Amino acid sequence: MKVQPLADRVLVRPMAAETKTASGIIIPDSAKEKPLEGKVLAVGNGTKDEEMILKEGDQVLYGKYAGTEIEIEGEKLLIMRQSDVLAVIK
Secondary structure: OOOOOOOOEEEEEEOOOOOEOOOOOEOOHHHOOOOOEEEEEEEOOOOOOOOOOOOOOOEEEEOOOOOEEEEEOOEEEEEEEHHHEEEEEO
16 A cells, blocks of 8 residues: 655654663563654655655654554554654764
């Protein structure tokens, strides 16, 4: 299934959360923090007031509570507004 975000929205695949600490302790699922980094999979066209500056393939940082979680073909993705993205990692 192909998803095309509308207006100023982007589709992001969150990076996997850490499963072990540096000392080798395994972190249970209930204690894992939500990842704040991801890869942009698709972008909308922007709006007349806000130009789309993100592009597919960008590595981004986003806010802890940003976006709406959706599931596509068994994969959990986030769809969020471009303004929810805090930075692009270069």
